Amino acid sequence: MKILVVDDEKDVQVLFEQRFRKEIRDKEMEFVFAFSGEDALVYLNQHKHEAVLILSDINMPGMSGLDLLGQIKQKYMKPPPVVMMITAYGDKENYDTAMELGADDFLTKPLEFNQLKEKLKAIR
């Protein structure tokens, strides 16, 4: 399963690569990292339908995660990738907007990786 992670913090990559090292090693999952919404869209354009799951932060400079979500759910329709929002802002407004735009899930930071792993298992 190819997963695209979108977050402006570079350490997120290191973190994911460590927390999922077993899954990566066993080739269960493959992670790709984009550090902005724009970069994420570029990747999706170039690698259509490769990423089946997208994990995105909300608050990023430039295009926000919610903007990205909107774009993904509009453009990449058939079949649409699963998009989960990961954000520090666990407020209702953000949640509602994300849900309205078609987010499949909404997680708050600090991330509970065990919880995340459970959710990812459910997708496959």
Add this chain to the structure above:
Amino acid sequence: MTISTHKIFLVCLFLMYSFSAYTQSKTIDSLQRELQIFKDDTNKVNVLNSLTTLLLHNQSLSTVSKKSLFKKGDYSKEIQYSNTALDLSKKLAFEKGKGYAYKNLGWINHKLNNFTEALKNYHAALDVWKRESKTQNIAETYLWLSFTYYSQNSYPESLKNAYNAIGLFEKLGDKLGWANCFQSIGNIYFDQNNFSEGLKNFNEALKLRKEIGDQQGIGQTYNSMGNIYFGQGNYPEALTKFSDALEIFKKMGNDAPEWGIPWSSLNIAEVYVRQGQIADAKKNKTEATSKYSEALKSYFEALRIYVEIENEGDIIATHLLIGSLYVKLKKNPSAKKYIEKAIRLAKASESKISLRDSYMILSYLNESEGNIKDAYENYKMYIVYRDSLLNDENAKKILETKLQYEFDKKEDLAKTQQEKKNTEAKRIKNLQYFAIGGLGVIVLAVLLIATIQWRNNKQKQKANDLLTHQKKKIESTLTELKATQAQLIQSEKMASLGELTAGIAHEIQNPLNFVNNFSEVSTELVDEMNVEIEKGNTEDAKLIAQDLKQNLEKINHHGKRAGDIVKSMLQHSRSSSGLKEPTDINALADEYLRLAYHGLRAKDKSFNATMKTDFDVSIRNISIIPQDIGRVILNLITNAFYATNEKQKQGLENYEPTVTVKTQKPPLGGLGVCISVADNGNGIPQKVLD
């Protein structure tokens, strides 16, 4: 209801809304002592304003009450304090001090009947509060203006300002202020005999007062409504409302204002007297007597309380009312007893109004006994006091004119009677009959006049009593306020951080995310490393060790990041010590840039922009007050983001909103650091540049 009714609200308002930095739980003495101690700073301004408030408050209490400590109408101290406060505030650019000083000056001028000056002051206060966006103060000032215009008989202006105040109190959700506006508007309409509008407004006031459980206000409004019904001639309904008010005040027990029960009782009595008069006119003697008896009962109830609270003015007035009623009931000895007592008390407290009324009623009492000589002497005394009062009181021009008219009519009548009696000695029987008939009319008029006069007086007394009550209420309220004030100052600071707080939450969650997760994963890595060591795979173990070290460094880094964020937050909330400290200006600018950005993002999700930094790393720590400089930088950055956001809303293609923060040594040389914030927004309009 007269102008003096409005004085009640004026002083109520004054007391309820004259907050200042220091509360009225401090005494005048302690405040005056503080005045000596403080340097010329904002604290001194606050003390000056508070002192003025207290002194004005005490002045309002001074009346015919024996307890009057202050000479009536001498506001020299208050004027002095207010002007000093104003000057100092101007020097210190202390807007709040200016606002309160102007308000106090407006109040003083109003009391001195310098209406134009008062209006000027209130308008100046209004300007201050508008600049400071203090909605509560703006609303209150509108109400002050309303009353001043009312005193000036500028009813349209008065109403306009009252409505302005209403709008704001409604916005603030300040139901108490809101209700007071309706009450005051109702009074304006009542005074103009627009009973339907008056009632409408009183109903609004009542609704609000019930919502906030303002028992005293409810009682007050019931009385006002009763007055409306009385004015409309709907006596049963008036009686109901006055009785409701009485009920409320009785239920309040010790919490009831002093004036509550007596005022309501007197209103009730008034209705009964009127109903008695109507019965008299219909020649229904039994009915009339029964109504008058009811009235007497209420009078006595009121009198009892006035004696209890030692309210001179009302004691005298009630004696006169009782005396007049006894005259009506043809119980002259009792009537005389009460009227003569009233005169004694009035002379003791030098109350011209009471003396005027007393002599008039006594004169008619004499006349009814056939004692023409004394009747005339007493009538002359009445004239003396009447004229003297006319010269004194400009503010009661309208009412005085009304009364003048009534009195003139009665004077003419009395003169006619006198002449007839003198010239037609033979026709004593007819004369007596005529005199009694005339007396009947006159006593009716007297009662009416006495009632109006008494009401007039009563309103003043009510104002004073209201003040006493308000003073006590305020003292306890403001004790709380003092405690709350310290918290409020804090929360104001925190509120101003509101924009940053959301951004800060994000800021902290990110490093926390890393600290938690890297530590967790590091624990796992240690286990893995141990497994490798057990297996003897030293190279693999070393690789894991490398990862571990990297993780720990990251934990350290992100932990510090969180710590810096918290530190900067604390610095915001701490009051600026005014001390300079060595600060890394690049880090400061960067922090505020990120905070501003995330704060704005939190507020407006459509907002985004690219942040660029261009820091001169050769700049070492500089000696500045970080909170102050930080705030400046924050404002610059926020404006820059705003400008780019505005331009972005225009929807231009290929527009990339960008804000750049740059630090450098001054380009043209010299000391210091040059911090610049640049944006590619719409720029300053040419008009402004010119």
